[in-house]
Amino acid sequence: MTADVTPRDAPVVVETVGLGKAFGTGKTAVRALDSIDLSIRQGEFVSLIGPSGCGKSTLLRLIGDLTDPTAGTVRVNGKPAARARQDRDYGMVFQAPVLMDWRTIAKNIELPLEIMGFPADRRRQRAADLLRLVELESFADRHPWELSGGMQQRVAIARALSFDPKLLLMDEPFGALDEMTRERMNAELMSIWQRTGTTIVFVTHSIPEAVFLSTRVVVMSARPGRISQVIDIDLPAPRSVETRESERYFELVTRVREALRRHEPPDEPGDPVAADRIRAEGLA
Ligand code: ADP
Numbered sequence: 085m086t087a088d089v090t091p092r093d094a095p096v097v098v099e100t101v102g103l104g105k106a107f108g109t110g111k112t113a114v115r116a117l118d119s120i121d122l123s124i125r126q127g128e129f130v131s132l133i134g135p136s137g138c139g140k141s142t143l144l145r146l147i148g149d150l151t152d153p154t155a156g157t158v159r160v161n162g163k164p165a166a167r168a169r170q171d172r173d174y175g176m177v178f179q180a181p182v183l184m185d186w187r188t189i190a191k192n193i194e195l196p197l198e199i200m201g202f203p204a205d206r207r208r209q210r211a212a213d214l215l216r217l218v219e220l221e222s223f224a225d226r227h228p229w230e231l232s233g234g235m236q237q238r239v240a241i242a243r244a245l246s247f248d249p250k251l252l253l254m255d256e257p258f259g260a261l262d263e264m265t266r267e268r269m270n271a272e273l274m275s276i277w278q279r280t281g282t283t284i285v286f287v288t289h290s291i292p293e294a295v296f297l298s299t300r301v302v303v304m305s306a307r308p309g310r311i312s313q314v315i316d317i318d319l320p321a322p323r324s325v326e327t328r329e330s331e332r333y334f335e336l337v338t339r340v341r342e343a344l345r346r347h348e349p350p351d352e353p354g355d356p357v358a359a360d361r362i363r364a365e366g367l368a
């Protein structure tokens with residue numbers, strides 16, 4: 085079996101150069117991100133992992149043109165992020181599925197297509213195809229509140245895929261789910277990614293999730309948020325339950341864990357958050 089690492093000559097989908105973001109100015113400014121140089125090629129599955137507050141969401145929002153950089157540039161498919169957003173180059177999925185409760189599941193998936201002015205019959209066909217993809221065909225006419233959290237998140241993924249985005253940005257989409265559901269959703273997302281070939285940038289703070297899903301894991305450190313290490317995940321495809329039991333998987337989980345720890349030295353003395361973490365991890 086071959087490793088599912090993207091060919092090095094695939095087109096670059098995301099390119100950040102010296103990307104930085106500060107909130108506020110002067111003494112109270114928060115440097116959320118600093119000097120981020122990252123290049124993501126078509127068909128990659130890249131996870132951003134790091135401690136809370138290290139700027140994962142900010143980086144995703146910069147790529148998605150939901151916020152503006154204060155330094156550097158971000159280009160998507162060779163264009164400024166704002167242009168890529170106008171061109172609907174990406175879909176986004178957040179931790180909370182944000183579905184419209186008064187719309188049926190099918191109508192929720194059709195929403196972006198409605199906004200884009202697709203004719204009704206194409207919208208319906210597309211929603212039906214996507215419901216099959218996320219294995220919710222029989223729930224087309226139900227409403228969001230009738231579905232479990234995991235099912236709702238599958239609807240949100242289907243909706244994000246509705247207009248065939250070249251890039252899918254996901255911010256801790258399974259963070260609110262229990263461990264079993266999360267593992268099932270991981271397998272589901274893997275298979276969706278393999279079938280669609282969409283490039284995915286995925287924020288998580290779960291090490292097993294990052295290793296299982298990704299072709300590359302970008303490890304970040306806080307204050308200011310920086311990339312501290314990039315780890316290639318050379319696990320063979322297709323990934324399955326056996327993947328999680330393989331020796332290579334455990335090695336990579338350990339590498340990511342060590343990278344996170346190495347770049348998280350005890351912060352300034354007296355920092356209560358750092359002190360708690362050190363105690364919790366048994367480092368002191
Ligand atoms: P993560 O997603 O890794 O937990 P975020 O990207 O949400 O981190 O935040 C990075 C840093 O920027 C944090 O210190 C956070 O408090 C700060 N931050 C994020 N958004 C804002 C904002 N809108 N205004 C001020 N500070 C913010």
Ligand code: MG
Nearest residue numbers: 140141142255
């Ligand atoms: Mg976040």
